[in-house]
Amino acid sequence: MTFLDPWRYKYADRANALVASEIRALFATASNPDIISLAGGMPHLAGMPFAQMADVLRDVMIENGEEMWQYGSAQGNPELRKLILQITEIEGTTADPDNVVITSGSQQALDYITRIFINPGDVIIAEAPNYVGALGVFRSYQADVQNAQMDENGLIPEKLEVQLKKLDQIGKRVKFLYTVPNFHNPAGVTMSVERRKQVLDICKKYEILLVEDNPYGLLSFDGTIHPSIYSLDYDASLGYAPNVVYMGSFSKIIAPGFRVGWMIVPDGIKEKAVLSSESAILCPSNASQMTLIAYLKNFDWKEQIREFRSVYKERHAAMVDAINEYLPYCTYNDPTGGFYIWLKVPDDINTKSIQEECLNAGVSFVPGRGFYATGEGDEYMRLSFCFPTPEHIREGIKRLASVIDKKVK
Numbered sequence: 070m071t072f073l074d075p076w077r078y079k080y081a082d083r084a085n086a087l088v089a090s091e092i093r094a095l096f097a098t099a100s101n102p103d104i105i106s107l108a109g110g111m112p113h114l115a116g117m118p119f120a121q122m123a124d125v126l127r128d129v130m131i132e133n134g135e136e137m138w139q140y141g142s143a144q145g146n147p148e149l150r151k152l153i154l155q156i157t158e159i160e161g162t163t164a165d166p167d168n169v170v171i172t173s174g175s176q177q178a179l180d181y182i183t184r185i186f187i188n189p190g191d192v193i194i195a196e197a198p199n200y201v202g203a204l205g206v207f208r209s210y211q212a213d214v215q216n217a218q219m220d221e222n223g224l225i226p227e228k229l230e231v232q233l234k235k236l237d238q239i240g241k242r243v244k245f246l247y248t249v250p251n252f253h254n255p256a257g258v259t260m261s262v263e264r265r266k267q268v269l270d271i272c273k274k275y276e277i278l279l280v281e282d283n284p285y286g287l288l289s290f291d292g293t294i295h296p297s298i299y300s301l302d303y304d305a306s307l308g309y310a311p312n313v314v315y316m317g318s319f320s321k322i323i324a325p326g327f328r329v330g331w332m333i334v335p336d337g338i339k340e341k342a343v344l345s346s347e348s349a350i351l352c353p354s355n356a357s358q359m360t361l362i363a364y365l366k367n368f369d370w371k372e373q374i375r376e377f378r379s380v381y382k383e384r385h386a387a388m389v390d391a392i393n394e395y396l397p398y399c400t401y402n403d404p405t406g407g408f409y410i411w412l413k414v415p416d417d418i419n420t421k422s423i424q425e426e427c428l429n430a431g432v433s434f435v436p437g438r439g440f441y442a443t444g445e446g447d448e449y450m451r452l453s454f455c456f457p458t459p460e461h462i463r464e465g466i467k468r469l470a471s472v473i474d475k476k477v478k
């Protein structure tokens with residue numbers, strides 16, 4: 070029986086814009102042992118030093134329990150804000166610690182920036198395909214999301230400029246450009262350094278804020294680090310980059326369960342971000358932040374990141390080998406880091422319509438259409454190699470091929 074919510078007529082427009090993503094719909098399959106999930110982007114946590122972390126946590130709780138379980142600052146713990154800058158420094162992102170705001174994952178940073186800037190109908194330019202979690206936030210604030218085009222080197226500056234000119238001519242208010250420059254979710258591509266500079270210059274020319282979301286930047290397979298766009302705009306006399314909001318997270322380099330991320334913001338936006346934090350959650354969790362401080366001080370987090378890299382490198386290689394062997398007629402841009410392969414199947418196959426059959430064959434993926442604001446993407450699927458073992462990845466691709474093979478003419 071279909072449930073009809075008696076309150077549905079009273080919902081705000083923004084609540085009507087809240088719809089389950091393609092990924093949420095697949096969560097149920099993740100716990101089914103008969104299905105190999107190439108769908109979710111869950112980080113690999115098996116190698117974490119949990120027993121040692123428990124000892125450290127115990128010490129922190131005994132020594133600083135009252136602070137740990139008390140309310141804290143809306144902007145976030147000052148010591149953690151400094152430690153975060155030691156991490157971001159690896160890719161050239163420096164700032165005055167006072168320009169760092171701690172959030173509940175970078176997902177909340179996305180929420181704050183959208184809440185601060187977007188009135189219904191305002192334009193956000195975002196790469197297409199786009200991170201589903203960002204699309205969800207943008208939709209909930211009733212933004213008009215316009216697709217920016219990408220190729221194997223990321224967002225295309227020339228096309229961006231043409232698009233901005235057109236929007237300007239028809240009087241559209243573009244508020245910000247949202248980009249994931251490293252190991253894009255879901256497209257897998259990385260923006261070239263040359264393009265980073267060009268994209269920044271275009272945003273400055275058109276007076277558009279650039280929102281740089283970088284959860285995967287330290288997770289290249291070979292250890293290559295790309296300079297953040299933020300670093301190209303950084304002004305030491307200010308202590309921040311005046312045209313860029315940078316977002317980062319502990320989710321992929323330590324663990325998502327902490328729900329701690331951050332944003333690095335210009336002065337004025339900082340005030341609004343802190344007020345957003347106060348109104349949304351009063352303050353981020355002291356317990357999470359203090360555990361992270363203890364972790365960063367007591368463990369070799371750089372070595373942990375190196376280990377993550379080598380796990381993902383091996384899993385990526387397993388997926389690429391399996392695709393080349395079992396799905397040779399499918400194409401993709403081979404990622405150099407991150408969690409995802411954005412696979413293009415032959416044009417006459419619709420990935421949404423084969424999803425059920427694939428689940429019955431024991432494999433899940435995310436159909437491409439959920440990654441677009443405008444309903445295209447049916448010839449794509451997102452495959453994640455972060456969580457399953459290399460053996461499962463191989464078997465998963467084999468199962469996928471058993472369904473797709475039958476559809477290829």
Ligand code: PMP
Nearest residue numbers: 174175176200249254318320330
């Ligand atoms: N941005 C991107 C591009 C992501 O892929 C994710 C998570 N998958 C997030 C932001 C949010 O991550 P978190 O809130 O865990 O920091």
